[in-house]
Amino acid sequence: MVVRQTRLIAALLLGTIVALAAGSVLWLGTDHPMAIGRQDMSAGRAAMTFVGYATFWSFAFDRATRVRRWRRNVLRAGGVLATSWIGLLVLVLALQMMALADAMGHPVDREAGYAAVIAILLLVKANLLPKSRPAWFNGVALPIFAGDPIVWRRVHRSSALRLALLGAATLLVTIVRPPGIEPLPIVLRLLMAELVIASLHGLWLTHRPRLRPLTP
Template sequence: MTYRRITFVSAIVVAAMGLVAALAVQRLPPGTRLPIHWNAAGQADGFAEASRALFMPVAIAGVVSLLLAILPRIEPMQHRLEQSAPLYRTAWAGVLAMLVLVEIVIAAPAFGLWLPAALPLAAGGVLLIVIGNALPKSRPGFFVGIRTPWTLTDPENWIATHRFGARTMILGGAMLVGAALLPIEPAARQAFVLGGIAVAVIPPLIFSWWFWHRRKARM
């Protein structure tokens, strides 16, 4: 199983991001500082010198793409990773798309544009929804999916947990999108975001243990 096409596309995307960053740096006056971090309320709370801020998403996208291109080659359970290929490619493309959006948000002022600060938050929610939709298509492996001691040792637990986790991840993603779009106070937005992340992550972990415990009690 290879990922040559998405690796090639990723290389082109990273190069395009680098070009945008270089053009933006030339258009900004010396000493300009741009956002590099947003808090849970969707507000920029970290800034850096323009060149660092603009090339940081490029570097992250390059490292992430390289890592994702290497992982399939060292996966011990090759046949199962092949079964998880739809989820793997979806997560890869989704993370790359989100980094592209972050690059656009950071570079926008250099081109006379001002995008909503909550846009990366909304993109994070969409990413969770997309990954959640692909989650049931995965099978046990070391690098893909919800990996707990109970899912890794029982394919039935894995399938049940990922079907359940798909629902909670989609719900959590919807909560993040709602937090980004609704006209609410920053404190309420932050609580909504943290709640959405908790909904997406915690219930599947508990469910995998519960599924194992229920099966064990029936034996």
Template structure:
């Protein structure tokens, strides 16, 4: 899998984000701090000076670039990696877009706006929807997809598990989007958010074991 073009694009974005951070910090009123964290109620509970607050997303974007660039090199199943390339590229691009948007949300108070935590939930939810849509297009590997002992060793198990996982990730993403769009109690928002993520993460793992167990009993397992 070729990553050079995406890596270059990501590095250009990092440079642009760093430049924006320096410019935006320069126009910030003296003593102003920007939000960097929100609690379950959507209230700001952590702030930082403008420059470090705005450089933080740029640093995260650089880290993401390095992780996604190195991952294909570490994959033992190189001959199957190209089958998961669409998922890897989509998640990479989606994560880049998410981090850029988060920098914009942090900078928003400088321009008279306060999108708040709800906007971040919506964006993360959309990333989950993207991941869910792309999961069924992946193939067995050690660094991409829902990796269990049963999916990695059985292509049929991988495909079935990722079809289910894709639907659950899209459902969890929709829950996150709704939780971000509507003004709901903090407790309900937290339960819906964590519940959706846990369901999307754990059910496919249990299903991959069940799929393997069923095939083993029927004599079709490896």
């Protein structure tokens, strides 16, 4: 049920991205300059880039849900998988809208806007992690820990707290914007650090005897 709903939402998001890309080319022309991240490119190339990113990720997630030997893990991942799939498309759409606004003479702080979208997605994911079940496509630790539900729950309860704090701190920084601080590079580095911390936490727990199950 979750996969079917996610596929529908992803299709709507992909359609929106395609429509915005076509509309921006018709409105601005193919040669109008647009800024994507730190790159400048024509509106035509930008449209192809946005549609390409969105189509690739949507296709990749969709194919993963259709592989029979992965089916059990996909179903167990549930809402966390859905958040990742939809979240990537939302990020592409947010970047597309900010680039389009800038090209039409309404400059937007793209790095702050992008960081704010990531922060909101982190808060949503942090809320889902403690309720998630062990699966390859789930959580933030390495998949090798999916075989032990006790380790899995302990790792992801701790990770959920850290991700919630990271999301809240990122939102605060994007609103306050202290001089000289760029929130996007910082949050991306901290996310990579979280993957390492969660995996090391899981590795440490696997060597601890007599772990007691956590209460729901």
